[in-house]
Amino acid sequence: MSVEITASVTPGRSAPSQVETVFIDEPGPGEALVRIVAAGVCHTDAITREGDLPLPLPGILGHEGAGVVEAVGPAVTQVAVGDRVVIGWPSCGECDACLDGEPRYCDHLVEALTSGARLRGEHRGESAYRTADGAALAGHFFGQSSFATASLVLADALVKVPDDVPLSVAAPLACGVTTGAGAVMNVAKPKPGDALVIWGTGAVGLAAIMAARNSPATTIIAVDLHEDRLALARELGATHTVNAAAGDALDEVRRICGGPADYAFECTGVIRVVEQAVESVSMRGTVILIGGAPADSRFSVDHFGALWGKRIVGVLGGEGRNGSLIPALLDLWRQGRFPIDRLIEDFAFPHVDEAIDAGTSGRVIKPVLHVSDDPIAAHRGGAQ
Ligand SMILES: [Zn+2]
Ligand SMILES: [Zn+2]
Structure with a gap:
C-alpha cells in the first residue's frame, strides 16, 4: 500500500x-x-x-x-x-x-x-x-x-x-533557529560578563542573539550590512550593532569591547567575514563557525595569534x-x-x-x- x-x-x-x-x-x-x-x-x-x-x-x-x-x-x-x-x-x-x-x-x-x-x-x-x-x-x-x-x-x-x-x-x-540558538546554549555557554559578536543577522544570527539574551553575556554585538536587520537585532537583544558597510567592522567591535570579544559566531559563510570573525576574538577566545560557505572554500588564520589558546570550532545544527x-x-x-x-x-x-x-x-x-x-x-x- x-x-x-x-x-x-x-x-x-x-x-x-x-x-x-x-x-x-x-x-x-x-x-x-x-x-x-x-x-x-x-x-x-x-x-x-x-x-x-x-x-x-x-x-x-x-x-x-x-x-x-x-x-x-x-x-x-x-x-x-x-x-x-x-x-x-x-x-x-x-x-x-x-x-x-x-x-x-x-x-x-x-x-x-x-x-x-x-x-x-x-x-x-x-x-x-x-x-x-x-x-x-x-x-x-x-x-x-x-x-x-x-x-x-x-x-x-x-x-x-x-x-x-x-x-x-x-x-x-x-x-535554522536551533542552529543559531544551540551554538550559544550548547556550545559557547557564555559566562557572566562575556562579550559576544554575531557576524550576520539572518535567521541563524538572530536566533543566536535571542539565545544570547537568555545568557549572562552582557555585551551582544550584531554585525550586518543592512540597517533594518540591525534594528531588529537590537529589539531582539543585541546591546550594540555595527554596520559593516559603514567602516571597519573589526575596529568597531574592538572599540565596543575595549579589546577583542570572548566569542564570535560566524553566520555568513563569506570567507572574508570568517577571517574577520577569527580576528575578533581574544587569546583564549572562541570563534564558532556556523554559516555555510561554497564547497571547497578555505580560510587563513594568523598562526601566532592563534597559539594563545584561540579556539576555532565548527558547529552543526546547534549540536x-x-x-x-x-x-x-x-x-x-x-x-x-x-x-x-x-x-x-x-x-x-x-x-x-x-x-x-x-x-x-x-x-x-x-x-x-x-x-x-x-x-x-x-x-x-x-x-x-
Ligand atoms: Zn537548514
Ligand atoms: Zn549515528
Whole structure:
C-alpha cells in the first residue's frame, strides 16, 4: 500500500519547482507519517536547489517541517497518531557520536540528510517516494522532504509540540533557529560578563542573539550590512550593532569591547567575514563557525595569534539532541523570551520558489509555508 500526497518537486538543478502527485510507502518499523502543517524555508533548501548539496534530483526539498502524526509503523513508541510534532534532524542512532548524545555528528549524517533515501531498515538506501508514473524520486531530505502535504520520517526524530504553541512557530526549530540558538546554549555557554559578536543577522544570527539574551553575556554585538536587520537585532537583544558597510567592522567591535570579544559566531559563510570573525576574538577566545560557505572554500588564520589558546570550532545544527533543545526553546517562546514569530512571514503552499526567493533575497528572514490547517488554532505571538 502507498499514500498519495501532493509535493513540490525540484525537477533538476536550478529548475523551478513543480507541483505533483507523489506516492509514499506506508510507515515501516520505526517510521511515522506526518501530515505537514507548516514548513520553514532554510538557506540550505536554496543551495541544494542550486546543486551545492548532493541530493539526487528530481527530489523534494524542505527540512523545517511541523505537523500532525497520521500513522505510525511497527515498534513506534515515541509518538502516537494525532500528536502535533516538529521534525528534527535524523541520525542512525548506533554510531559512536549518536551513542555519545551528539547525533548532529552522526557517522552517517550525509546519508541521513542528503542521500534522498531511507537511512535505516531493510529498505535502507531506497527512496520511499515515487512519481505518479512509478519513477524513483528522491525524498527523505534531512529525513523529511517537508515541501509536501505529508512526510515519511523516523519516529525518533520527532519532538512533540505543546497544544499552546502554533506549528508555524515550531517549524523553524527543526533546523535554522536551533542552529543559531544551540551554538550559544550548547556550545559557547557564555559566562557572566562575556562579550559576544554575531557576524550576520539572518535567521541563524538572530536566533543566536535571542539565545544570547537568555545568557549572562552582557555585551551582544550584531554585525550586518543592512540597517533594518540591525534594528531588529537590537529589539531582539543585541546591546550594540555595527554596520559593516559603514567602516571597519573589526575596529568597531574592538572599540565596543575595549579589546577583542570572548566569542564570535560566524553566520555568513563569506570567507572574508570568517577571517574577520577569527580576528575578533581574544587569546583564549572562541570563534564558532556556523554559516555555510561554497564547497571547497578555505580560510587563513594568523598562526601566532592563534597559539594563545584561540579556539576555532565548527558547529552543526546547534549540536545536542532534538529532544532537549527544541522543547526548551518552545518554553522560552511561550514565556516571551525567544520571540521566533518576529522572524516569520507566511507563504501559501505550494508557492515554494516564491518563499525560497524571498529568503535568499533577504526580504524575509524566515519564510514559512502554510501547508494545511493547524488542528489547534493557537494564536501566534508568544506570551501576551
Ligand atoms: Zn549515528
Ligand atoms: Zn537548514
